[in-house]
Amino acid sequence: MQAPRGTRDFGPNEMAARRGLEERLRNVLRTYHYHEVATPAFEELELFLAKSGPGIRDEIYDFKDKSGRELALRPELTAPTMRFYFANLKMEPKPLRLFYFGPCYRYDRPQAGRYREFWQLGIELLGDETPNAHAEVLRLALQLFEEAGLKNFVLRVGHLGILRALLEEAGVKRADQAPLMRYIDKKDLAALEKALQERGGEKAADTILRFFQLERLEELRPLAASPDAMTAFQHLESTWAALAALGADMTRVRIDPTIARGLEYYTGLVFELDAPDLGAEKQLLGGGAYDLSGVFNEQPIASMGFALGFDRTLVALERTQVPPTTPGRVDVILGALVPEAWPEAARLAQILRKSGRVVELESQPVGIKKLLGRASQIRARHAVFLGTKELERKVVAVKDLDTGTQSEISAAELASKL
Amino acid sequence: MQAPRGTRDFGPNEMAARRGLEERLRNVLRTYHYHEVATPAFEELELFLAKSGPGIRDEIYDFKDKSGRELALRPELTAPTMRFYFANLKMEPKPLRLFYFGPCYRYDRPQAGRYREFWQLGIELLGDETPNAHAEVLRLALQLFEEAGLKNFVLRVGHLGILRALLEEAGVKRADQAPLMRYIDKKDLAALEKALQERGGEKAADTILRFFQLERLEELRPLAASPDAMTAFQHLESTWAALAALGADMTRVRIDPTIARGLEYYTGLVFELDAPDLGAEKQLLGGGAYDLSGVFNEQPIASMGFALGFDRTLVALERTQVPPTTPGRVDVILGALVPEAWPEAARLAQILRKSGRVVELESQPVGIKKLLGRASQIRARHAVFLGTKELERKVVAVKDLDTGTQSEISAAELASKL
Numbered sequence: 001m002q003a004p005r006g007t008r009d010f011g012p013n014e015m016a017a018r019r020g021l022e023e024r025l026r027n028v029l030r031t032y033h034y035h036e037v038a039t040p041a042f043e044e045l046e047l048f049l050a051k052s053g054p055g056i057r058d059e060i061y062d063f064k065d066k067s068g069r070e071l072a073l074r075p076e077l078t079a080p081t082m083r084f085y086f087a088n089l090k091m092e093p094k095p096l097r098l099f100y101f102g103p104c105y106r107y108d109r110p111q112a113g114r115y116r117e118f119w120q121l122g123i124e125l126l127g128d129e130t131p132n133a134h135a136e137v138l139r140l141a142l143q144l145f146e147e148a149g150l151k152n153f154v155l156r157v158g159h160l161g162i163l164r165a166l167l168e169e170a171g172v173k174r175a176d177q178a179p180l181m182r183y184i185d186k187k188d189l190a191a192l193e194k195a196l197q198e199r200g201g202e203k204a205a206d207t208i209l210r211f212f213q214l215e216r217l218e219e220l221r222p223l224a225a226s227p228d229a230m231t232a233f234q235h236l237e238s239t240w241a242a243l244a245a246l247g248a249d250m251t252r253v254r255i256d257p258t259i260a261r262g263l264e265y266y267t268g269l270v271f272e273l274d275a276p277d278l279g280a281e282k283q284l285l286g287g288g289a290y291d292l293s294g295v296f297n298e299q300p301i302a303s304m305g306f307a308l309g310f311d312r313t314l315v316a317l318e319r320t321q322v323p324p325t326t327p328g329r330v331d332v333i334l335g336a337l338v339p340e341a342w343p344e345a346a347r348l349a350q351i352l353r354k355s356g357r358v359v360e361l362e363s364q365p366v367g368i369k370k371l372l373g374r375a376s377q378i379r380a381r382h383a384v385f386l387g388t389k390e391l392e393r394k395v396v397a398v399k400d401l402d403t404g405t406q407s408e409i410s411a412a413e414l415a416s417k418l
Numbered sequence: 419m420q421a422p423r424g425t426r427d428f429g430p431n432e433m434a435a436r437r438g439l440e441e442r443l444r445n446v447l448r449t450y451h452y453h454e455v456a457t458p459a460f461e462e463l464e465l466f467l468a469k470s471g472p473g474i475r476d477e478i479y480d481f482k483d484k485s486g487r488e489l490a491l492r493p494e495l496t497a498p499t500m501r502f503y504f505a506n507l508k509m510e511p512k513p514l515r516l517f518y519f520g521p522c523y524r525y526d527r528p529q530a531g532r533y534r535e536f537w538q539l540g541i542e543l544l545g546d547e548t549p550n551a552h553a554e555v556l557r558l559a560l561q562l563f564e565e566a567g568l569k570n571f572v573l574r575v576g577h578l579g580i581l582r583a584l585l586e587e588a589g590v591k592r593a594d595q596a597p598l599m600r601y602i603d604k605k606d607l608a609a610l611e612k613a614l615q616e617r618g619g620e621k622a623a624d625t626i627l628r629f630f631q632l633e634r635l636e637e638l639r640p641l642a643a644s645p646d647a648m649t650a651f652q653h654l655e656s657t658w659a660a661l662a663a664l665g666a667d668m669t670r671v672r673i674d675p676t677i678a679r680g681l682e683y684y685t686g687l688v689f690e691l692d693a694p695d696l697g698a699e700k701q702l703l704g705g706g707a708y709d710l711s712g713v714f715n716e717q718p719i720a721s722m723g724f725a726l727g728f729d730r731t732l733v734a735l736e737r738t739q740v741p742p743t744t745p746g747r748v749d750v751i752l753g754a755l756v757p758e759a760w761p762e763a764a765r766l767a768q769i770l771r772k773s774g775r776v777v778e779l780e781s782q783p784v785g786i787k788k789l790l791g792r793a794s795q796i797r798a799r800h801a802v803f804l805g806t807k808e809l810e811r812k813v814v815a816v817k818d819l820d821t822g823t824q825s826e827i828s829a830a831e832l833a834s835k836l
Contacts, residue, residue: 001462001464001465001501001504001505001714002501002505003457003458003461003501003502004458004460004461004462004487004489005487007458007460008458009455009456009457009458009498009502009505009506010455010456010457011453011455011502011506011507012453012454012455012516015453015454015455015456016453016454018456019454027774028771030746030776031770031771031774031775031776031777032771032776032777033748033776033777033778033796035429035430035433035434035745036430036433036434036437037427037428037429037430037433038427038428038433038436039421039427039428040421040422040425040426040427040535041459041491041521041523041535042422042425042479042491043421043422044419044422046419047419058484061481061483063479063481063482064481065422065479065525066476066525069422069423071422073459073460080427083419083420083421084421084427084429086419087419087420087427088427088429089429093792093795093796095781098430103459105459107483107484117458117459128781130781130782132760132764132779132781132782133781136779136781139768143771241761242760242761242764245760245761245764245765246764246765246767246768247764247765247768296419327453328448330451342550342660342663343659343660343663346550346660346663346664346665347663347664347665349664350557350664350665352449353446353449353450353561356445356449357449358448358449358450358451359449359450359451360451361550361554363513363546363548363550363551363554364548364550374511377511378451378511
């Protein structure tokens with residue numbers, strides 16, 4: 001029997017690497033004063049339909065429980081987190097900084113780097129939509145990858161306010177923009193050009209397509225002609241300056257006007273972070289300012305968030321030879337050479353464990369050769385053993401497995417001398 | 419919208435308490451050289467049917483995926499872990515020590531302390547069935563609760579070898595024992611007595627029921643008359659001695675011949691750990707020696723494991739006033755009094771974060787009163803602020819929120835002096 005198609009088991013080495021990365025990311029989130037929250041692995045199906053539209057149903061694990069309730073394994077964690085926020089956290093003082101880390105599920109053809117069970121770490125900043133606050137979110141995104149040890153990554157930043165204003169100038173009303181935004185999201189420029197020509201004529205198509213070639217902030221200013229586009233541009237410009245003030249390596253940050261994020265609920269600043277080394281599956285993080293209050297029939301709350309693909313980040317680290325966290329080394333392997341010495345070996349094992357050492361205690365009396373064999377198998381640092389003589393003299397024999405030297409230590413001093 | 423019936427959302431305080439307990443338990447597992455493994459949240463339904471029988475289907479979330487595959491959210495983690503072991507880990511050197519921590523699912527009427535999504539932490543020891551190794555597993559179980567801070571708990575230990583031998587002597591063959599084991603597991607002594615009288619007569623019923631009153635190891639010896647029962651008794655006796663040698667507080671350990679563990683795959687030593695303060699839902703941990711090799715059509719491997727109910731352990735800690743881990747305190751709240759000072763505040767925030775401090779940076783220029791209001795809201799230790807004068811003189815004002823004193827510190831020395 002195997003794990004179900006598209007899912008994975010993780011062994012000791014993989015889990016050590018995963019927990020190691022998780023811990024590094026948690027430490028960064030902590031220093032930015034983000035608080036962890038958690039929601040169930042499944043939700044009412046309706047939650048995801050309301051957020052992402054009926055099309056999502058084909059891509060998720062949905063099922064009925066024994067009482068006929070329509071449930072779905074969560075495909076992402078922003079909708080559940082905002083459900084929780086509106087139900088229980090909306091009276092908390094603002095700004096409120098939340099993060100989550102957990103598995104998500106999609107029913108999708110498994111392929112390299114794409115699994116049916118995958119992990120996301122993400123944040124939601126609630127109640128602050130100033131450029132400085134948005135810049136801090138971008139700085140946090142960068143720092144997560146810096147602390148993870150990734151060498152090569154690029155943060156691309158856009159603003160839907162500029163994009164939408166330009167589409168409107170090109171004759172595509174806000175209500176008609178959805179299909180064009182999807183072409184933009186999929187980088188299908190041919191389809192986009194055709195649609196623009198149909199709606200706004202040749203000139204409109206030219207303006208938009210020119211806009212898509214831009215990579216520097218200053219190049220956007222002349223295009224932001226309408227008041228809406230100018231407001232958006234100024235927000236982007238202020239965010240940019242604040243991001244530099246927050247010490248971001250600006251050589252890793254680009255303007256990318258082509259980020260559309262595909263979904264209707266994004267409202268302003270949007271961004272994606274890539275590891276170019278990964279090819280087609282290069283995007284490690286995506287996010288932006290959004291408004292999901294309508295889904296919950298609630299008052300709007302300034303919201304910005306991102307989700308980081310944990311599995312893909314691990315692959316990116318591996319590809320760039322960042323050494324993963326490995327299982328902790330065994331500090332001591334302890335063996336009794338005769339049955340009468342086992343209780344003393346057991347007692348010493350517990351003292352060493354209490355002092356935080358990783359200890360393996362041989363369960364049966366063991367010869368020195370066998371003990372050293374196991375010691376090398378589990379990469380122990382020290383082998384400690386005792387027979388009748390050691391027991392009488394209240395000492396133990398200690399072999400340092402790195403240097404090969406052997407010494408005798410009084411049993412009473414073992415924990416302090418090792 | 420709410421979390422689905424029987425499931426829960428966890429806010430910042432709850433997650434801090436949960437992660438705090440998880441970390442304490444992980445630290446103990448580490449010192450015993452257990453390695454974390456992980457398996458998917460769902461499995462082929464067949465895995466759980468093969469392990470626990472068709473009856474389990476009524477109690478689990480089972481569903482078909484879009485290709486008709488019959489899947490089930492895992493109700494427990496031993497079957498998935500052993501599936502993984504036989505598929506990928508069986509060539510690892512023995513003894514092999516594995517642990518897992520994650521959510522499990524049951525379709526059950528939600529009631530106080532029983533949820534449809536609940537967390538289990540558990541271990542499997544593979545390849546060592548000596549009494550000393552079993553004692554180490556029991557010692558580990560006790561130490562998990564000691565380190566968690568629980569004051570009042572009892573470990574009950576039994577041996578199915580003794581119970582099964584006695585049932586056999588009482589005229590109930592191994593193949594007919596299953597229904598009786600279920601009565602025993604449910605502590606339904608009336609049903610058990612009736613079944614025994616039907617099968618073995620009055621005397622058999624008396625022997626078994628007398629056996630059930632015993633609480634001390636020595637009282638079991640005279641009852642262990644058959645060779646099988648004596649072998650089992652000796653295993654229990656040796657385990658007991660080794661547990662004492664491992665420093666267990668033996669006032670917390672009892673003999674309990676009534677532990678049947680309900681399921682067919684348990685083979686020998688069995689145990690349960692209770693927090694008596696919790697009443698009906700008092701059991702926090704259960705486990706024993708088992709054999710699941712038949713389910714996977716594999717060679718037998720000596721196996722012992724336990725699962726700890728993480729949610730119930732948290733309740734037990736709460737009831738006994740063990741203070742939970744709370745979200746980390748904010749070390750510094752940083753504010754610029756004028757817009758020109760914000761970049762310097764941002765720069766200092768990043769330096770403090772790099773040194774590991776938890777920092778909130780006000781995104782907008784802020785008055786001192788408002789800054790101190792937010793500082794008290796988030797329980798910050800220090801408020802740091804700077805206006806035009808501080809900016810010119812390259813200093814910051816620091817208010818210690820615990821003592822109320824205010825001082826000036828050079829910006830260059832902020833991280834080292836705070």
